[in-house]
Amino acid sequence: MxxxxxxxxxxxxxxxxxxSTGLIVRCIQAACQDLGVAVPSDTQAAYVIGLNLQEALQHAAPGLPAARYPELGNRYRHHYFARQHEIxxxxxxxxxxxxxxxxxxxxxxxxxxxxxxxxxxxxxxxxxxxxxxxxxxxxxxxxxxxxxxxxxxxxxxxxxxxxxxxxxxxxxxxxxxxxxxxxxxxxxxxxxxxxxxxxxxxxxxxxxxxxxxxxxxxx
Structure with missing residues:
Protein backbone atom coordinates (compact mmCIF):
# COMPACT_ATOMS: atom_id res chain seq x y z
CA MET A 1 0.00 0.00 0.00
CA SER A 20 -16.97 3.87 -29.42
CA THR A 21 -15.23 6.67 -31.32
CA GLY A 22 -16.25 5.49 -34.78
CA LEU A 23 -19.89 5.05 -33.82
CA ILE A 24 -20.10 8.46 -32.16
CA VAL A 25 -18.60 10.10 -35.25
CA ARG A 26 -21.11 8.39 -37.52
CA CYS A 27 -24.03 9.34 -35.27
CA ILE A 28 -22.98 13.01 -35.16
CA GLN A 29 -22.70 13.00 -38.94
CA ALA A 30 -26.09 11.29 -39.36
CA ALA A 31 -27.78 13.79 -37.04
CA CYS A 32 -26.35 16.71 -39.03
CA GLN A 33 -27.52 15.09 -42.25
CA ASP A 34 -31.01 14.62 -40.80
CA LEU A 35 -31.27 18.36 -40.16
CA GLY A 36 -29.76 19.36 -43.50
CA VAL A 37 -26.69 21.10 -42.09
CA ALA A 38 -23.10 20.68 -43.22
CA VAL A 39 -21.84 17.24 -42.22
CA PRO A 40 -18.56 17.46 -40.27
CA SER A 41 -15.57 15.43 -41.37
CA ASP A 42 -14.46 12.44 -39.35
CA THR A 43 -11.72 14.58 -37.75
CA GLN A 44 -14.12 17.41 -36.92
CA ALA A 45 -16.67 15.04 -35.42
CA ALA A 46 -14.05 13.13 -33.43
CA TYR A 47 -12.66 16.35 -31.95
CA VAL A 48 -15.85 17.01 -29.98
CA ILE A 49 -15.91 13.59 -28.30
CA GLY A 50 -15.49 14.05 -24.57
CA LEU A 51 -17.38 17.34 -24.42
CA ASN A 52 -20.91 17.46 -23.07
CA LEU A 53 -23.47 16.84 -25.81
CA GLN A 54 -24.70 20.42 -26.14
CA GLU A 55 -21.18 21.84 -26.48
CA ALA A 56 -20.15 19.02 -28.80
CA LEU A 57 -23.02 19.66 -31.19
CA GLN A 58 -22.32 23.40 -31.20
CA HIS A 59 -18.78 22.63 -32.37
CA ALA A 60 -19.91 20.01 -34.88
CA ALA A 61 -22.65 22.15 -36.42
CA PRO A 62 -21.68 25.79 -35.82
CA GLY A 63 -24.05 27.07 -38.51
CA LEU A 64 -27.18 25.68 -36.88
CA PRO A 65 -29.47 28.19 -35.11
CA ALA A 66 -29.21 27.79 -31.35
CA ALA A 67 -32.91 26.99 -31.05
CA ARG A 68 -32.39 23.83 -33.12
CA TYR A 69 -29.62 22.27 -31.02
CA PRO A 70 -32.11 20.28 -28.91
CA GLU A 71 -33.48 18.84 -32.15
CA LEU A 72 -29.97 17.93 -33.28
CA GLY A 73 -29.33 16.34 -29.89
CA ASN A 74 -32.46 14.24 -30.19
CA ARG A 75 -31.40 13.00 -33.63
CA TYR A 76 -27.94 12.14 -32.30
CA ARG A 77 -29.44 10.17 -29.41
CA HIS A 78 -31.81 8.42 -31.82
CA HIS A 79 -28.92 7.15 -33.91
CA TYR A 80 -26.67 6.37 -30.93
CA PHE A 81 -29.16 4.39 -28.85
CA ALA A 82 -30.21 2.41 -31.93
CA ARG A 83 -26.64 1.21 -32.39
CA GLN A 84 -25.00 1.33 -28.96
CA HIS A 85 -25.16 -2.48 -28.79
CA GLU A 86 -22.33 -2.44 -31.36
CA ILE A 87 -19.90 -0.87 -28.89
Missing amino acids: SSRRFDLIAFDWDGTLFD VLFPGTLDMLQALKARNHLLAVATGKARRGLDQALAQSQLGPLFDGSRTADETAGKPDPRMLHELMREFGVDPSRTLMIGDTTHDLALAANAGTPSVGVSYGAHEPAAFEAYGPLFVAHSTRELHDWLLDNA
Whole structure:
Protein backbone atom coordinates (compact mmCIF):
# COMPACT_ATOMS: atom_id res chain seq x y z
CA MET A 1 0.00 0.00 0.00
CA SER A 2 2.77 2.48 0.90
CA SER A 3 4.49 2.06 -2.47
CA ARG A 4 1.33 2.82 -4.45
CA ARG A 5 1.65 6.11 -6.31
CA PHE A 6 -2.03 6.81 -6.97
CA ASP A 7 -5.00 6.08 -4.75
CA LEU A 8 -7.68 7.24 -7.22
CA ILE A 9 -7.59 6.49 -10.96
CA ALA A 10 -10.24 8.22 -13.06
CA PHE A 11 -10.99 7.02 -16.58
CA ASP A 12 -12.71 8.72 -19.45
CA TRP A 13 -15.28 6.38 -21.02
CA ASP A 14 -15.70 6.68 -24.80
CA GLY A 15 -12.48 6.07 -26.69
CA THR A 16 -10.58 5.13 -23.53
CA LEU A 17 -12.38 2.08 -22.16
CA PHE A 18 -14.91 1.55 -24.93
CA ASP A 19 -14.20 1.40 -28.65
CA SER A 20 -16.97 3.87 -29.42
CA THR A 21 -15.23 6.67 -31.32
CA GLY A 22 -16.25 5.49 -34.78
CA LEU A 23 -19.89 5.05 -33.82
CA ILE A 24 -20.10 8.46 -32.16
CA VAL A 25 -18.60 10.10 -35.25
CA ARG A 26 -21.11 8.39 -37.52
CA CYS A 27 -24.03 9.34 -35.27
CA ILE A 28 -22.98 13.01 -35.16
CA GLN A 29 -22.70 13.00 -38.94
CA ALA A 30 -26.09 11.29 -39.36
CA ALA A 31 -27.78 13.79 -37.04
CA CYS A 32 -26.35 16.71 -39.03
CA GLN A 33 -27.52 15.09 -42.25
CA ASP A 34 -31.01 14.62 -40.80
CA LEU A 35 -31.27 18.36 -40.16
CA GLY A 36 -29.76 19.36 -43.50
CA VAL A 37 -26.69 21.10 -42.09
CA ALA A 38 -23.10 20.68 -43.22
CA VAL A 39 -21.84 17.24 -42.22
CA PRO A 40 -18.56 17.46 -40.27
CA SER A 41 -15.57 15.43 -41.37
CA ASP A 42 -14.46 12.44 -39.35
CA THR A 43 -11.72 14.58 -37.75
CA GLN A 44 -14.12 17.41 -36.92
CA ALA A 45 -16.67 15.04 -35.42
CA ALA A 46 -14.05 13.13 -33.43
CA TYR A 47 -12.66 16.35 -31.95
CA VAL A 48 -15.85 17.01 -29.98
CA ILE A 49 -15.91 13.59 -28.30
CA GLY A 50 -15.49 14.05 -24.57
CA LEU A 51 -17.38 17.34 -24.42
CA ASN A 52 -20.91 17.46 -23.07
CA LEU A 53 -23.47 16.84 -25.81
CA GLN A 54 -24.70 20.42 -26.14
CA GLU A 55 -21.18 21.84 -26.48
CA ALA A 56 -20.15 19.02 -28.80
CA LEU A 57 -23.02 19.66 -31.19
CA GLN A 58 -22.32 23.40 -31.20
CA HIS A 59 -18.78 22.63 -32.37
CA ALA A 60 -19.91 20.01 -34.88
CA ALA A 61 -22.65 22.15 -36.42
CA PRO A 62 -21.68 25.79 -35.82
CA GLY A 63 -24.05 27.07 -38.51
CA LEU A 64 -27.18 25.68 -36.88
CA PRO A 65 -29.47 28.19 -35.11
CA ALA A 66 -29.21 27.79 -31.35
CA ALA A 67 -32.91 26.99 -31.05
CA ARG A 68 -32.39 23.83 -33.12
CA TYR A 69 -29.62 22.27 -31.02
CA PRO A 70 -32.11 20.28 -28.91
CA GLU A 71 -33.48 18.84 -32.15
CA LEU A 72 -29.97 17.93 -33.28
CA GLY A 73 -29.33 16.34 -29.89
CA ASN A 74 -32.46 14.24 -30.19
CA ARG A 75 -31.40 13.00 -33.63
CA TYR A 76 -27.94 12.14 -32.30
CA ARG A 77 -29.44 10.17 -29.41
CA HIS A 78 -31.81 8.42 -31.82
CA HIS A 79 -28.92 7.15 -33.91
CA TYR A 80 -26.67 6.37 -30.93
CA PHE A 81 -29.16 4.39 -28.85
CA ALA A 82 -30.21 2.41 -31.93
CA ARG A 83 -26.64 1.21 -32.39
CA GLN A 84 -25.00 1.33 -28.96
CA HIS A 85 -25.16 -2.48 -28.79
CA GLU A 86 -22.33 -2.44 -31.36
CA ILE A 87 -19.90 -0.87 -28.89
CA VAL A 88 -17.38 -3.17 -27.24
CA LEU A 89 -14.61 -2.80 -24.69
CA PHE A 90 -11.12 -2.37 -26.04
CA PRO A 91 -9.38 -5.75 -25.76
CA GLY A 92 -7.82 -6.22 -22.33
CA THR A 93 -9.82 -3.49 -20.60
CA LEU A 94 -11.62 -5.82 -18.19
CA ASP A 95 -8.37 -7.52 -17.15
CA MET A 96 -6.77 -4.12 -16.56
CA LEU A 97 -9.60 -2.86 -14.38
CA GLN A 98 -9.71 -6.07 -12.37
CA ALA A 99 -5.95 -5.93 -11.80
CA LEU A 100 -6.21 -2.36 -10.51
CA LYS A 101 -9.07 -3.28 -8.19
CA ALA A 102 -7.03 -6.19 -6.87
CA ARG A 103 -4.37 -3.63 -5.85
CA ASN A 104 -7.05 -1.62 -4.01
CA HIS A 105 -7.00 1.43 -6.23
CA LEU A 106 -10.18 3.48 -6.17
CA LEU A 107 -11.55 3.58 -9.73
CA ALA A 108 -13.84 6.25 -11.14
CA VAL A 109 -15.33 7.43 -14.43
CA ALA A 110 -15.12 11.09 -15.47
CA THR A 111 -17.03 11.46 -18.72
CA GLY A 112 -18.73 13.90 -21.02
CA LYS A 113 -21.64 11.46 -21.28
CA ALA A 114 -24.92 12.23 -19.57
CA ARG A 115 -25.82 10.29 -16.42
CA ARG A 116 -28.53 8.35 -18.24
CA GLY A 117 -26.09 7.26 -20.93
CA LEU A 118 -23.34 6.29 -18.50
CA ASP A 119 -25.71 4.31 -16.28
CA GLN A 120 -26.98 2.40 -19.31
CA ALA A 121 -23.43 1.73 -20.48
CA LEU A 122 -22.33 0.53 -17.03
CA ALA A 123 -25.31 -1.80 -16.80
CA GLN A 124 -24.90 -3.23 -20.29
CA SER A 125 -21.16 -3.73 -19.89
CA GLN A 126 -21.57 -5.12 -16.34
CA LEU A 127 -18.62 -2.95 -15.29
CA GLY A 128 -20.57 -1.06 -12.62
CA PRO A 129 -19.22 -3.06 -9.65
CA LEU A 130 -15.63 -2.22 -10.63
CA PHE A 131 -16.09 1.53 -10.21
CA ASP A 132 -16.26 3.30 -6.88
CA GLY A 133 -17.64 6.55 -8.27
CA SER A 134 -18.42 8.54 -11.38
CA ARG A 135 -19.22 12.01 -12.63
CA THR A 136 -21.00 13.02 -15.83
CA ALA A 137 -21.11 16.33 -17.61
CA ASP A 138 -24.81 16.94 -17.01
CA GLU A 139 -24.58 16.59 -13.22
CA THR A 140 -21.48 18.73 -12.68
CA ALA A 141 -19.50 20.59 -15.39
CA GLY A 142 -18.18 19.47 -18.74
CA LYS A 143 -14.53 19.07 -19.62
CA PRO A 144 -12.10 20.74 -19.34
CA ASP A 145 -13.69 22.38 -16.31
CA PRO A 146 -12.02 20.61 -13.35
CA ARG A 147 -15.17 20.28 -11.28
CA MET A 148 -15.82 16.58 -11.91
CA LEU A 149 -12.33 15.62 -10.74
CA HIS A 150 -12.53 18.02 -7.80
CA GLU A 151 -15.79 16.40 -6.72
CA LEU A 152 -14.39 12.88 -7.02
CA MET A 153 -11.30 13.81 -5.02
CA ARG A 154 -13.45 15.33 -2.28
CA GLU A 155 -15.75 12.32 -2.25
CA PHE A 156 -12.87 9.94 -1.59
CA GLY A 157 -10.58 12.26 0.33
CA VAL A 158 -7.73 11.95 -2.17
CA ASP A 159 -5.22 14.70 -2.95
CA PRO A 160 -4.55 15.78 -6.55
CA SER A 161 -1.03 14.35 -6.41
CA ARG A 162 -2.52 10.93 -5.58
CA THR A 163 -5.09 11.08 -8.40
CA LEU A 164 -4.52 10.03 -12.02
CA MET A 165 -6.74 10.94 -14.98
CA ILE A 166 -6.65 8.72 -18.10
CA GLY A 167 -8.22 9.72 -21.39
CA ASP A 168 -8.03 9.74 -25.17
CA THR A 169 -8.63 13.45 -25.86
CA THR A 170 -7.04 16.80 -25.15
CA HIS A 171 -10.25 17.60 -23.23
CA ASP A 172 -9.36 14.82 -20.75
CA LEU A 173 -5.77 15.95 -20.34
CA ALA A 174 -6.83 19.59 -19.98
CA LEU A 175 -9.30 18.48 -17.30
CA ALA A 176 -6.44 16.87 -15.39
CA ALA A 177 -4.19 19.91 -15.81
CA ASN A 178 -6.95 22.23 -14.57
CA ALA A 179 -7.60 19.97 -11.58
CA GLY A 180 -3.90 19.76 -10.71
CA THR A 181 -3.65 16.01 -11.23
CA PRO A 182 -1.23 13.93 -13.31
CA SER A 183 -2.58 12.36 -16.49
CA VAL A 184 -1.99 9.56 -18.98
CA GLY A 185 -3.14 9.69 -22.59
CA VAL A 186 -4.18 6.86 -24.87
CA SER A 187 -3.60 7.16 -28.61
CA TYR A 188 -6.26 4.71 -29.80
CA GLY A 189 -9.29 6.95 -29.24
CA ALA A 190 -10.58 10.21 -30.70
CA HIS A 191 -7.61 12.60 -30.76
CA GLU A 192 -4.18 12.43 -32.35
CA PRO A 193 -1.57 11.90 -29.62
CA ALA A 194 0.69 14.65 -31.01
CA ALA A 195 -1.72 17.12 -29.42
CA PHE A 196 -1.21 15.61 -25.96
CA GLU A 197 2.31 16.97 -25.47
CA ALA A 198 1.11 20.43 -24.43
CA TYR A 199 -0.57 18.90 -21.37
CA GLY A 200 2.44 16.95 -20.13
CA PRO A 201 1.00 13.45 -19.66
CA LEU A 202 3.17 11.02 -17.73
CA PHE A 203 2.75 8.46 -20.50
CA VAL A 204 0.92 7.88 -23.77
CA ALA A 205 -0.26 4.31 -24.29
CA HIS A 206 -0.78 2.93 -27.77
CA SER A 207 -2.81 -0.09 -26.66
CA THR A 208 -4.70 -1.27 -23.62
CA ARG A 209 -1.89 -3.75 -23.04
CA GLU A 210 0.64 -0.90 -22.87
CA LEU A 211 -1.65 1.01 -20.51
CA HIS A 212 -2.15 -2.07 -18.33
CA ASP A 213 1.60 -2.71 -18.05
CA TRP A 214 2.43 0.94 -17.35
CA LEU A 215 -0.19 1.20 -14.63
CA LEU A 216 0.96 -1.95 -12.87
CA ASP A 217 4.55 -0.70 -12.91
CA ASN A 218 3.94 2.97 -12.17
CA ALA A 219 0.57 3.51 -10.48
